[in-house]
Amino acid sequence: MNELLRTILFLPRQASTIAEEIDKLHYFVIIMTMGGALLVTLIGGWFLFRYRRTAVQKHPSRRVPEATPAIWLEAVVVVGLFGMFIVWWVIGFWQFMTIRVPPENALEIYVTGKQWMWKFAYPEGANSISTLYVPAGRPVKLILTSRDVIHSFFVPDFRLKQDVLPGRLTTLWFEAKEPGRYDILCTEYCGVSHSTMRGEVIALPPEEYERWLQGKSPEPAVAGPVDLRPSSVTEYAPPEPLSMVEQGKRAAAELGCFRCHTIDGTPHLGPTWAGLYGTTVPLEGGGSAKVDEAYITESMMDPFVHVHAGYQRIMPSFLGQIRPAQAGAIIELMKSLRDVRPKPGATPWGTVTVPETQEGVQ
Numbered sequence: 001m002n003e004l005l006r007t008i009l010f011l012p013r014q015a016s017t018i019a020e021e022i023d024k025l026h027y028f029v030i031i032m033t034m035g036g037a038l039l040v041t042l043i044g045g046w047f048l049f050r051y052r053r054t055a056v057q058k059h060p061s062r063r064v065p066e067a068t069p070a071i072w073l074e075a076v077v078v079v080g081l082f083g084m085f086i087v088w089w090v091i092g093f094w095q096f097m098t099i100r101v102p103p104e105n106a107l108e109i110y111v112t113g114k115q116w117m118w119k120f121a122y123p124e125g126a127n128s129i130s131t132l133y134v135p136a137g138r139p140v141k142l143i144l145t146s147r148d149v150i151h152s153f154f155v156p157d158f159r160l161k162q163d164v165l166p167g168r169l170t171t172l173w174f175e176a177k178e179p180g181r182y183d184i185l186c187t188e189y190c191g192v193s194h195s196t197m198r199g200e201v202i203a204l205p206p207e208e209y210e211r212w213l214q215g216k217s218p219e220p221a222v223a224g225p226v227d228l229r230p231s232s233v234t235e236y237a238p239p240e241p242l243s244m245v246e247q248g249k250r251a252a253a254e255l256g257c258f259r260c261h262t263i264d265g266t267p268h269l270g271p272t273w274a275g276l277y278g279t280t281v282p283l284e285g286g287g288s289a290k291v292d293e294a295y296i297t298e299s300m301m302d303p304f305v306h307v308h309a310g311y312q313r314i315m316p317s318f319l320g321q322i323r324p325a326q327a328g329a330i331i332e333l334m335k336s337l338r339d340v341r342p343k344p345g346a347t348p349w350g351t352v353t354v355p356e357t358q359e360g361v362q
Contacts, residue, residue, distance in 0.1 A: 102173035113151035152188035176203035248333025265342030
């Protein structure tokens with residue numbers, strides 16, 4: 001039945017693990033709306049036939065009884081329509097959350113959209129332009145941003161589409177069911193060459209994907225030629241292949257992040273990055289926030305929205321000054337430090353005053 005409906009509706013192949021679930025909601029909505037339209041047509045036709053004007057109605061002594069629809073019928077219609085709305089909302093919200101929360105073992109890839117191309121950067125240091133290489137059968141988390149205007153990352157075969165915004169990180173995940181090639185489109189008008197902003201996902205067998213990461217070409221029969229052009233996420237990246245952690249260290253040094261933050265747990269003007277990622281920190285004025293991609297990006301772009309309790313308001317805004325790849329590399333650096341234990345007297349949540357002891361004085 002799935003294949004029959006997919007063929008009738010001219011839908012592309014279902015190449016990701018979530019594609020069939022999204023299509024089922026599509027089938028449900030289409031069938032219910034078409035069925036509802038047919039039901040309204042049949043009822044309208046019956047009313048036209050049953051209560052049509054005839055010559056008998058013109059005679060003053062003969063009256064046809066007026067239609068008096070039952071109240072229970074109206075209630076059934078109203079409750080039924082409201083019930084269908086709730087059902088669709090619940091299913092749609094579940095699917096929305098499903099594609100936003102990746103499994104723990106998901107491979108993270110940074111995606112940058114710019115007029116008019118897609119750029120991909122991998123934590124291991126590999127990168128590519130317009131071609132996204134992924135291992136088949138493994139969850140892949142995309143961390144997306146834009147360098148200039150709003151774009152939209154769309155893979156029809158995966159049934160996934162996500163707006164890509166400048167100065168902000170959004171996430172999406174998928175799992176390709178089998179090796180193959182899948183088109184990437186931009187579905188948000190972004191300028192004169194919008195229609196040429198195309199790319200391709202190449203899903204490789206795990207062993208071929210590892211070969212590609214090492215700079216070796218996959219088997220042509222599986223994925224075709226490999227794009228080995230210099231394709232770092234942005235021009236700031238060094239010509240030699242560096243991991244994103246190393247790129248993050250360079251970016252943090254260039255932007256002056258280490259004037260206030262440390263990576264070894266030493267207390268300083270700002271919270272140490274050692275052990276910070278993934279924790280929940282208290283906020284000035286009450287409340288708390290989890291340190292994730294969204295929180296870090298917001299702190300870079302608009303640092304006074306949620307101020308870390310216990311620290312002065314000295315964090316500058318990097319909006320318009322930091323490139324998307326630099327932000328992604330810094331986040332990857334902070335992720336690599338999540339297991340680093342802060343030094344005595346410092347925690348990711350702030351500086352703790354340690355009482356002096358006789359040994360400490362000496």
